Amino acid sequence: MLFPLESAIRAEAKTVAESDDYDIVIVGSGISGAIIAKQAAEAGKRVLILEAGTGANVTLAGYDNLLTTFYSAASKDNQSPFPVNANAAMPRSPQLRKLQAGETDSSSYIVQSGPYVSDTVYTRIFGGTTMHWEAKTPRLLRSDFKTRTLFGQGLDWPLSFEEVEEDYHLAEREIGVSANVEDQQYLGQTFPNDYVFPMRGLPLSYLDQQVNKGIEGTSVELYDKTYPLKVRPYPQGRNSIPNPAYDGGKGYRPIGAVDTHQVEEGGRCQGNTNCVPLCPVQARYHSGKTLAKAFAVNGKRGERLVELLPQAVASKVNIDPDSGKVRSLEVKIYKDPASPAHETITVKGKVFVLAAGAIETARLMLASGLRSTSGLVGRNLMDHAYLLNWALMPEICGTMRGTSSTGGIVDLRDGPFRERQAAFAIDIHNDGWGWATGAPTSDLLELVDDRNLYGADLRHGMINQVSRQLLLAFMIEVMPVESNRIAVDPQYTDALGNMRPILSFTVPEYTMKGAAYGRQFARTVFTRLGAQDHTRYDPGDFGYVAYEGQGYAIRGGNHLAGTHIMGTTKTNSVVDKNQRSWDHENLYLVGGGSMPTIGTANVTLTLAAMCFRSGRDILKSLH
Amino acid sequence: MYSYSIKTLDELKEFLYRAMQLEHATIPPYLTALYSIKSGVNQDATQVLRVIVVEEMLHLTIAANILNAIGGTPDLVRPDFVVSYPAALPDGETDFKVSIQAFGRDALATFLKIERPAQRPEHLVGNGLIYRKTPAHITALASHPRHEDLHFYSIGEFYSTIVEGIKYLEAEAHGAGTTIFIGDSSRQITSEYYYSGGGELFPVTDLKSALEAIELIIEQGEGDGGGIYDDDDHELAHYYRFEELVKGRYYQKGDQPGHPTGPQLQVDWEGAYPIKENLKVGDIFEGTELREAAIAFNTRYGEFLQLLTRAYNGQPSLLLEAVPMMFEFRNMILELIRNPLPKHPGKNGSPTYEIPGGIKQPAVTRQAEVNA
Numbered sequence: 001m002l003f004p005l006e007s008a009i010r011a012e013a014k015t016v017a018e019s020d021d022y023d024i025v026i027v028g029s030g031i032s033g034a035i036i037a038k039q040a041a042e043a044g045k046r047v048l049i050l051e052a053g054t055g056a057n058v059t060l061a062g063y064d065n066l067l068t069t070f071y072s073a074a075s076k077d078n079q080s081p082f083p084v085n086a087n088a089a090m091p092r093s094p095q096l097r098k099l100q101a102g103e104t105d106s107s108s109y110i111v112q113s114g115p116y117v118s119d120t121v122y123t124r125i126f127g128g129t130t131m132h133w134e135a136k137t138p139r140l141l142r143s144d145f146k147t148r149t150l151f152g153q154g155l156d157w158p159l160s161f162e163e164v165e166e167d168y169h170l171a172e173r174e175i176g177v178s179a180n181v182e183d184q185q186y187l188g189q190t191f192p193n194d195y196v197f198p199m200r201g202l203p204l205s206y207l208d209q210q211v212n213k214g215i216e217g218t219s220v221e222l223y224d225k226t227y228p229l230k231v232r233p234y235p236q237g238r239n240s241i242p243n244p245a246y247d248g249g250k251g252y253r254p255i256g257a258v259d260t261h262q263v264e265e266g267g268r269c270q271g272n273t274n275c276v277p278l279c280p281v282q283a284r285y286h287s288g289k290t291l292a293k294a295f296a297v298n299g300k301r302g303e304r305l306v307e308l309l310p311q312a313v314a315s316k317v318n319i320d321p322d323s324g325k326v327r328s329l330e331v332k333i334y335k336d337p338a339s340p341a342h343e344t345i346t347v348k349g350k351v352f353v354l355a356a357g358a359i360e361t362a363r364l365m366l367a368s369g370l371r372s373t374s375g376l377v378g379r380n381l382m383d384h385a386y387l388l389n390w391a392l393m394p395e396i397c398g399t400m401r402g403t404s405s406t407g408g409i410v411d412l413r414d415g416p417f418r419e420r421q422a423a424f425a426i427d428i429h430n431d432g433w434g435w436a437t438g439a440p441t442s443d444l445l446e447l448v449d450d451r452n453l454y455g456a457d458l459r460h461g462m463i464n465q466v467s468r469q470l471l472l473a474f475m476i477e478v479m480p481v482e483s484n485r486i487a488v489d490p491q492y493t494d495a496l497g498n499m500r501p502i503l504s505f506t507v508p509e510y511t512m513k514g515a516a517y518g519r520q521f522a523r524t525v526f527t528r529l530g531a532q533d534h535t536r537y538d539p540g541d542f543g544y545v546a547y548e549g550q551g552y553a554i555r556g557g558n559h560l561a562g563t564h565i566m567g568t569t570k571t572n573s574v575v576d577k578n579q580r581s582w583d584h585e586n587l588y589l590v591g592g593g594s595m596p597t598i599g600t601a602n603v604t605l606t607l608a609a610m611c612f613r614s615g616r617d618i619l620k621s622l623h
Numbered sequence: 624m625y626s627y628s629i630k631t632l633d634e635l636k637e638f639l640y641r642a643m644q645l646e647h648a649t650i651p652p653y654l655t656a657l658y659s660i661k662s663g664v665n666q667d668a669t670q671v672l673r674v675i676v677v678e679e680m681l682h683l684t685i686a687a688n689i690l691n692a693i694g695g696t697p698d699l700v701r702p703d704f705v706v707s708y709p710a711a712l713p714d715g716e717t718d719f720k721v722s723i724q725a726f727g728r729d730a731l732a733t734f735l736k737i738e739r740p741a742q743r744p745e746h747l748v749g750n751g752l753i754y755r756k757t758p759a760h761i762t763a764l765a766s767h768p769r770h771e772d773l774h775f776y777s778i779g780e781f782y783s784t785i786v787e788g789i790k791y792l793e794a795e796a797h798g799a800g801t802t803i804f805i806g807d808s809s810r811q812i813t814s815e816y817y818y819s820g821g822g823e824l825f826p827v828t829d830l831k832s833a834l835e836a837i838e839l840i841i842e843q844g845e846g847d848g849g850g851i852y853d854d855d856d857h858e859l860a861h862y863y864r865f866e867e868l869v870k871g872r873y874y875q876k877g878d879q880p881g882h883p884t885g886p887q888l889q890v891d892w893e894g895a896y897p898i899k900e901n902l903k904v905g906d907i908f909e910g911t912e913l914r915e916a917a918i919a920f921n922t923r924y925g926e927f928l929q930l931l932t933r934a935y936n937g938q939p940s941l942l943l944e945a946v947p948m949m950f951e952f953r954n955m956i957l958e959l960i961r962n963p964l965p966k967h968p969g970k971n972g973s974p975t976y977e978i979p980g981g982i983k984q985p986a987v988t989r990q991a992e993v994n995a
Contacts, residue, residue, distance in 0.1 A: 063668060068663075231922070240941075241815055253823075270946055 006382060007243050010055065011048065011307035013333045017345035022048045023622055025329060025349035027314040027364070029055075030128020032591040032611045033355035034287035035174060036442075038294035039615035042307040047294075048307050048347065050329070052088035052356075053125030054337055055310030058288065063327055066131075070278055076434075078132050078277045078558070082125055085337040086495035088313060098542045104502075110359070111492045111502040117542040118275040118505050120383045120556030122357045126310065129357060129558065130286040130604070131557070132277040134404055137177050137605040138425070139168055141187055141414050144599030147479070151418040153510060154405075154479035155596040158568045158577040167609035172235075174608060175285045179201050179235030184327040185233065188235070195585040198252035201233050202269060205430045206398035207470065208233075208407035214529035215409070220521065223416045229525075231428065237285035237604070238269045238403065241316050267379045273431045275404040294402045309337070315498050317352070317368040319584060324354045324588045332496045351586050351618050355611075358593035359486055363501040364562035365589070366488045372585055373570045380480035382598050384557030385507055387474040387515045388436040389522035391531035392465075399469045400440075409472075409525070413600040422477040422514025424599040427456045427519075432469035433534075433601035435555070440466045449489035470531055477600050478511050488602045507554055512547040515554065559603045563591040576615035579610060586621070590614050594607065627752055628715055628790025637768045638785050639690040643697060645765045645778065646682040646840070648706050649737055649762050651976045652721055652730070653679060655898070657958045659725040664894035666962045668726060671864045678861070682840045684812050687935040689836055690881060691804045692827040693808040697935040699928040706762040707902045711755075713765060713774045713781070715741055718757055721764070723902070723973060725960075726895040731865055736863035741777030743744060752776075761850065769970075777845070782837055789837075793830045804829050809937065816934075816942045851880050896960045898973040908965050913972045916962075920955040924950070933960040 005273050023045035026033040037047045056062035070081035079092045095108040098121050107110045112118070122129045142161040144450045147154040180201035181191045199545035212231035219228045239254050246252040254266055267281035267291060275284055282289075309331075316330035329352065334342040337533070354361040362378040372376070406610040409426040417423075432441035440462065447453045447461045484506060507515075519535075526533045537544060537553040567573025570582035579594045591610050592603040629635050641900075657672040687697040698704070709720035714736055721737065724730050743750075752773035755763060763774055765781040775781045789803070796803045811826035827833050844861050851863040851874055859867075859874055866883070867873055873885030899906070904921070907914040927948050934941040959972040 060670065064666060243811075244815055251814075268946070271949070 006557060007561045011309040012343055013309065013312070013343065016048060016309050016347060019048075020348050022046050022347070022349040024048070024049065024351045024353060025347055026353040026355055027329070028052075028128055028354070028360070029126050029287060029291060029308065029593075030355060030357065030591070031130050031175075031287040031290065031608050033128070033353065034290035034294065035171075035608060035611040036355065036588075036590065036615045036618065037306050038290050038297075039612065041294050041297035041618065043619050044305070045619070046298060046299070046305055048309060049291075050312040050323065050331055050420050051126050051308060051310045053085065053310060053605040054083075055126045055308060057237050058126050058308070063282070063288075067278055067280055070274070070433055076274075076277075078124065079121055081278045082123060082131070083337070084345060085124075087311070087332075087334045087337055087340060087342070088124040089494055089500075091119075093121060096542045097133060098540060098544065099178075104140055106492050106500075109494070109500060111500055113487075113502050113504045114503045116507050116545060116554070118383065118503055118556045119543060120568075122359060122560060124360070125288045126308075127288045127291075130222075130288075132288075133237075133558075133566045134276050134602070135175075135284045135604075136405060136427070136602045137144075137172070137175060137179075137235045137237050138410075138601040139185075140597075140599045140601045140606050141189065141191065143418075143595055144413050144601070146595050151416075153418060155565070155567070157568060157596050158573075160221045164606075164609055164613075167612045168605065171605050171608035173198055173252075174290055175237040175605065176239065176252065177235050177237055177605070178240035178269075181421070183233045186233060186411065188436060194248070196243050196245045197235065198243060198246050199239060199254070200243050202236055202238070202240045202403065202406055204231060204233050204407045205402035207393075207401070207429075207430055208428050208559060210395075210429055211409075211470065211525075211529060212399040212407075218528055220412075220524060222412070222415065222517070224507070225417070227411050229239075229409060229411060232410050233262075233407045234405060234427075235605075236403070236406075238275070238279070239266050239283045262516065265382060266452070269403060271402045272401055273402070273404060282428055283493070285394075287378075299533065301319075309333075309389065311337075313342075313496055313498060314354075314356070314364055315367070315496070317354075317364065317370060318346075319368075319370060323585070325585050332498070334496065337474070341496075342496055350622060351358060351588065353588045353590055353618070355590045357591055358560035358563045359501050359503075361589055361591060361593050362486045363488060363499065365560070365564070367499040371583060372574060374567075376572075376574050378486045378563050379482045379524065380562035380596075381484045381503070381505065382478045382480055382560070382562040382595075383604075384559045384600075385476045385478050385511050385515060386555040386557050387433060387476060387518050387552055388555065389472045389474065389519065389526075389533070390433045390436045390536045391470050391522075391526045391529070391533045391535070393468045393470050394530045396464065396467045397470070399430065399432045399467045404431050405429055405473075410600075412521075416470075418477075420513065421517055422479075422511045422515055423600050424474045424476045424518055426518075427473040428533055429471035429473055430571070430609045431471075432466055433471050435473065436471055436535075439469060470526075470529070472522050472525065474515070474522070475557055475600055476511050476514045476518060478598065479508060480565065480596060481506070481508055484508075484562075485558065486563055507545050511551070512545065515545075515552050516547055516550065518520075519550070519552065557602075559592065559598060561595040561598045561603055563593040564589040565596050566594040567596065577613075578592065579614040580617060580621075588614050588618060627770065627784065628791065629784060630791075632792055634768065635693065635785070635788045635792060635803075636690060636695040638788065639686060639693075639695060639697070640701075641682055641765065641768065642782070642785065643686040643690065643699070644704055644706070645781070645913060646679055646686050647699070647704070648710060648721065648764050649679050650676060651705075651708065651974070652723055653734070653856075654952070655956065655960075655974060656726040656730045657725050657896075658953060659895040659960050661894050661896060663790045664891045664922040665726070665889075667888040668868050668890055671868060672726070673935075675861050675864065678843050681817070682843070684817055684935075685827075685836045685840055688824075688827040689833050691935065692806045692829075692833060694806045699932045699935075700925070701763070704928065705924075705976055706764065708960050708976065709773075710764050711757045711761040712763075713741075713753075713777050714739075715776060716753060718763065718774055720750070720754065720761070722900050723898075723976060724900045725887070725898045727892055731869055734765075734865045735862060735869070737778075737866060738860070739777075740860075740862060743776050743780070746775070751903070751984075755930060768798055779841060782841055784835055784945045786834060789830065789833055790939060797963065802829070804833070810935070810939075812939050812942065825994075838892075860918065897969055898960050899964050899967055899970040900973075902964070902975050904975050904977055906964075907969075907972070911965060913962055913964065914961065916955065916958050917975050919970065919976050920959065921977055921979060923951060923955065924976065926978055927952075928978065 066081040074079040178199035269283040564574040875885035
């Protein structure tokens, strides 16, 4: 039916404040909160989800409005569809500038205290960062769970791959991952005999195929070991062909979206290149799909079990000093995104889940002044370091066709070299040099302004220039370092008076060593392809990092992790292996922030898998 | 058994061919109305139309599945498959014309008639077919192959005849120890190739699945026995979605037909390009870009039907190739609709849907076969 859902699921602030029978209160409607909400509702629990954004995009019309905003925006960065909302502000990369030594920049939402300026972003609206993620869903490798033991780097997880494997299956089902098992069997990744992904793998793009043609059968040497090269398809959280063999032959049925009408419940991927920031046909998974299912669950008396309270910014976690348990949350409810006017309510529940992303969850914990035995809240901040390398292919190879990234060179995700330098996965970008240079706008300006082209010459010039563009994005491992952190300070607050996150980050030496090797690697690949290297890192770039006499522009990957790290004891970590706070029995801190390492896998699939585990633990604690 | 019943398998095949023709015939008017809407206005109307176009494509595919199930050969390139607009549809005692026209009150009035639930009043039950009043050169959709001068009371009656025919022929075959469902099951289009298209696509292999398939087509169009929703209460029938636009208000669960009580919606009746109704290529000046664009669209649309024909004849994976073609249509149609039509002041161009015969195999499809 084509009918706005919101009236049915939106809670009233007053009713929420007076309720004392929520089993679970969740902060954040991203994938973590959505999975736990759905699991809890299916077990008959009452759930309240607090969402800082307006929730307007819960309807199809609201989703379409985001698209309209994006289409008409001058800057096509990954936050451009999302309206400015000072009450739930979010970081945005075009607002960044280079820092001078010792300088702090508080002009944008995240206070950058350096020395490295991170352009990492996350989205504070209904659906969280799944509203703009790229939807690549590789798993962590077995070795990524024990890098301390194997390579003397980073931290070991308190869990092995084997303990997480079943939850990976659940996460792949929830997201509806498209992939072929045979493509993912590399670097020791194995699958049960009868395992198939929910949907078949998306085909490699023509650009991927052209790159593969140039490198397949070649190899590179690294510390006396040979690594063969080829382009492999990525598993992806976007709709392809449902695999009829899924679920023992029952097949997979792609369902669920912001609207209940089937046509809008996620069409098949049409190869629109603007997957990031927003898929026009909802082929790409976002947590609204999981939430649509959660909202549809009714209790015994026919009441809806999951409620959403939008425009609700969790501002303080109140602890009972005797038990150490969370007693309530203080929540600021604003009436209008354009005004800081708000009322403050107190929300009570049995279990509280902070699922607001690695930065906001840590920020809320720190702003609440909570005691932490390990002292690690906000520390060990991680994000993949991206190094971009771009070149022109010798022939037109169809750049701008297909989704953002369909394949990559991923055989250097693991190896004994990780004792000395970071591993990386290389994404081949089907959307040209956009991330690196602002193409194709920059190409148009150059052809018109510098080369005076017009008419047919201009059209041919654009095709010749843009459809040969190859961008290799090296996604480089970053290990946990305690000094890389999120902090708060009362002098930096937002419109509602909540303390803003302060980010301090240094790109670790281990990672820079991987970056330097990556640059060489890119040159090798370009040579084999006969492609002309156009890579240039500007010392004025906000992400510029000098290493061993060379300069590199490092980009954030928006794969945030580590700020409430998971471990074996309350002194070496913030949460246990179920993502339960060591210090506060009825508090769960979920999401990337719990991950002790991120290897070379985008974090969403793994954090989604972890939330299934936490959901079970929460339900157990409620019995 | 009245004299208009289906009595042979060949006749049933012809009826199913006409069902495909009927299901397809609604696509050009809906698609044209959809793309005639100016960007930035009529968001609700755009969604309603888009959803319905997709469901009509589903119905077309379902009809092909039924035809395949009984060993028929879907053929969308037969010269009469795409009708010449305006075409006539049964409307009770009379019929009415379906045109290619811009979104607006007139178009919507026609669309409501197309999807209108129509059952014979008591006193007319069993009275047989009705004499056509439209001139013979106008294509009569959902007509009876043996009685071109007559028409059914409604689309519902046309489909009922098919249902009765299937039941009769299957019972007859059953009596002889055989079945009419002898089609190659690998020709069935399943949800693997077509999903989220407004309903579940399932293989038709026997009497039960064939009847379910027809039921789905009827319910999505007219609703379930007069109710506003289809059988599982999940979706509004097309008729009531169009009615929402006319009434400016959404239906919600529990509403009675004709009385939506949900939130209001806005329709900008002027928010569409003023295209010339039922335009023909011959009406456009020779040598103009507009004429070239109209011809190019018709050619490409013909290739699309060729592709569908092959997809429905044992190569279901070719349906994947149809997706990028649909994008081309949008661009090609917009080119026509947004430009003024010479010698017709105040009117814009339009796709004409005059589909040439003898379409050559499109290049993209040959490539797909090599890959397959």
